[in-house]
Each structure stands twice: as C-alpha cells, then as structure tokens.
Amino acid sequence: MQPASYPTVILGGGFAGLFTALYLSQQNYFHPIILIEQRDRFSFKPLLYELLSGELHSEQVYPRYKELLAGSRVSFVQDTVQSIDLHQRRVNTASGEFDYSNLVLALGSKTTYFNTPGAAEYAMPFTSGQQAIALRKHLHHRLYQAIQTPNPEHRRLLLTVAIIGAGPAGIELACTLADLLPIWYDELGGDGSEIRIVLVNRSREILKGDVNSNLRCTVQRAMKNRVVPVDFLFDAAVTKITSDGVEYQQNEKTQMLQAGTIAWTAGTAPNPLLMELPVTQKRGRLLVKPTLQLPDFLEVFAAGDCAIDSDNPQPPTAQVAYQQGIAIAQNLKRLRETKPTIPVQIQMRGTLMKLGLNEGVANLFNKLQIKGQPGHLMRQGAYLQLLPNSAHNFKVTTEWLTDELFQRHRAATPMQLGQTPWLSGVATAAAALILATPLVWRAAQPMQFQQNLIWTGVPTLLDHLAPPSR
C-alpha cells in the first residue's frame, strides 16, 4: 500500500477528470494532484458543432490544458495510460509509472463501429475538437471539388453528407450542416440547394433511449425547416462503408447511398483499459458506490461515462460528469481529513439541443421548452458558463456576447431563413443582451451578482440551468 503522501492521480481530462482536478485545487487540498491525459486540449463536446461551423473558435471550446490549469495546483502530464494496477496502486503510462494514494478513473468511452467493414477507414467520428476540425477541412475540400466538377452525378456525390446514427449528436450535426453547407457552397458560387444531408438510422425511432427523447416532435420539425431539409434513411442497417458511400440493408434489400462525406455518431464502447480491471462492471461501465468509490478499492473513485451506480444510474452526459467531478473533489478532501465520504446528488436540470445555426431548444426541468433563437442563445450561454475556469469563462462569455450582438458568426443569412434582416438583427441583439448580461456579470463578479440580484430569482434560475464554474 502506498503512503498517504503519494499524490492523487486523475486519469482522463474530460468533464469528470478536469472538474475533479480544478475543484480539488481550489479547496485547500494540500496533496499533490496529477492529471494524466493523452491530449493537449480539452474538448468541450457539447459545443463541437460551433467549432465546426466557426460560430465559436478553438480558444473558446477547444482550449489547451496548460491554459485551463495555469495558476492551479494541478500538475498536467500529457501521456497515454497503458495499464492500472489497483492492488499495487500504480498507473503505467507510455513514458513511466505513477504511484498514488488516491486515484480517479475518468477515462470516458470510445467510438465503436460495431465491426462494420470500412467504417474505421472511411467514416469520420465526431467526438473531439481535433475530429471536428478534421471534418470541417474535409467538408471544405469536398465543396471545392464540387464547384469544379462539371459531371452532375459526381457533384451530387461530393455534395451528399451521410450521418450514421440518429442520437443527439447525429441530429445536432445534421441540423448544423443542413444550415451551414448551403451557405459555404453559395459563398463559393455554387447552388446551395444541391447540398444533401442524410441521416441514416438502424431503427425508425430517433433519440431512442436518450435523455432528449421527449424533444422528438420539436426535433423533427426543426430538421424539416433547415436551409436544406434533412433527409432520412430509417430502418437502414449499415453493412459497409466505402470511400464513396454507405451500403445498407433495408426491407431485406442491399442498397447503396453515394456520399462524399460520411460522419459516424452511431455508438460508444467502454474504454478497453477499464475492462481489464479486477472490479465489477455493468455494460462496460465500472460499478461504483453512491459515493463514486469502487466497492473493493475505497481509495479509488470513478465517474462520467465510464462509471455507473446501479441504484441510481445516470445518463452518460457532460451535465452528469462535471457534477460528479465536483463531488469527487469534495469526497477526496473528506477522505484526507478522515471524515466519511458522502453520497453524490446529481441535479438533472433539463436538456439543451442545437437544432441548426441560431436555433436550439432548452428543455427546462422537462416542463418548459424554449425554442428557436432564444433556445439557441440560452443553450450557448449556459454551456459557456460551464467552461472550467473563471478567467477563461469570463473572456469567452464576453467574446460570445460581442459576436452575438454584432452577428459575427452568423453564417446563415436571415434572407435564407426567411427573416427580415433588420428585424432579425434587432431581435438577436436584444435577446443576446437580455440573456447574456446576467451571465457575464455572474462570470465576472459572482458574489456581487448574487448579493444584488438574489431578490429577483435570476441567480437561482441560472444556478439551476448552468451552475457557476467555481
């Protein structure tokens, strides 16, 4: 057993791991904290669509860990974990070994292609900032090729995007591209109406088993109302991906959809490292106690997409992962103070979805849906508040407000969306001001904001929708 003076080691710098590290660092936790993560940048996954479209930029939603952790007491190690020895309390990485007193497992999940031939080679996953940027480059390249292609059949292939999977990521990506690509193509001198976005799904049901499933009607309406409507291929089991399309089985017939871009959002699998651990798992997620500790290794915590408390299962979302990270930090502190750890309470505050450029839906407490442009502003404002560092959060929120007011990242022209330009501009500016002023104030002066506005109920509403980052 390692002495208590060994560091607390956190594996994985996603929502669960990064929030654990930052909150520990802020809590007078006087033990070394090491965060081991394979990438150099944090991917704010709910806002990857904005990174793809250019509505938000890399520094905002794909920041470097070095910047996020500057001034904290967290040592960042960019390295790949290769194995974990829970009995020896040791982590092996590509470049060395780390002994620990406490360990946090926050390694998330990985994309799975369900052994579909060709998928790993030709389909583009969409789960990180790097992949969002790669997809953006690929799409630009396809549009340039299309504009130079006289052959209408080949042009049709180049301008068709197939998105595999009608879960939230597939739908949000489809809605974003159905607004964005016609605009990009128009700018090149092409005819935006030639763009085709096809959502391919194994079943007839969209958002099957997802926390957003009660938004189905809103989502279906939004998909029809994009700059180019999203097409569907339902009951289509993908059997092969090739360099120029998707082979699928529908009604017992094998068919082919020609497409120049294939994006894969269809499935996630457990992190293979965790499968090797001598602990109980449920569908590849580590079974944890209500305190998020492993039952047989109480010095080890697990959270986010890679963990599950079978008595109180939570969906694999960022909303759950960051709250668990904060709770683990509190429990780690209690452990070191020899106090008992406490069960973790997760507050589900409703859901948010992007349904196109400047369109979204905020589903508050499953009671109220705020849709359209106000839904979009609420969604972006709420997520930007979650950025895991208050200096970064303040900078990004003010940049976003300026962009919304001056419509800098407005890719879809109001004309194309059938709106009067000045009316749309004034409405956006007013809505952005109303929604963002409290967010910016809270990010800059949290105490003052709370004291001055508590009587209005606004701080409580925002705390429910997007808790402060400190």
Ligand SMILES: Cc1cc2nc3c(=O)[nH]c(=O)nc-3n(C[C@H](O)[C@H](O)[C@H](O)COP(=O)(O)OP(=O)(O)OC[C@H]3O[C@@H](n4cnc5c(N)ncnc54)[C@H](O)[C@@H]3O)c2cc1C
């Ligand atoms: C496109 C997309 C959109 C989403 N939108 C939403 C949304 O709107 N709302 C919402 O609540 N949730 C959303 N989610 C889900 C949410 O992002 C995840 O539930 C959340 O990121 C889980 O956090 P995590 O910390 O458990 O895992 P992750 O965020 O996946 O982090 C795991 C980290 O571990 C690192 N890692 C893995 N293996 C190793 C290794 N061997 N060595 C070192 N490091 C390793 C990874 O690089 C990664 O940084 C979305 C997900 C995607 C992909």
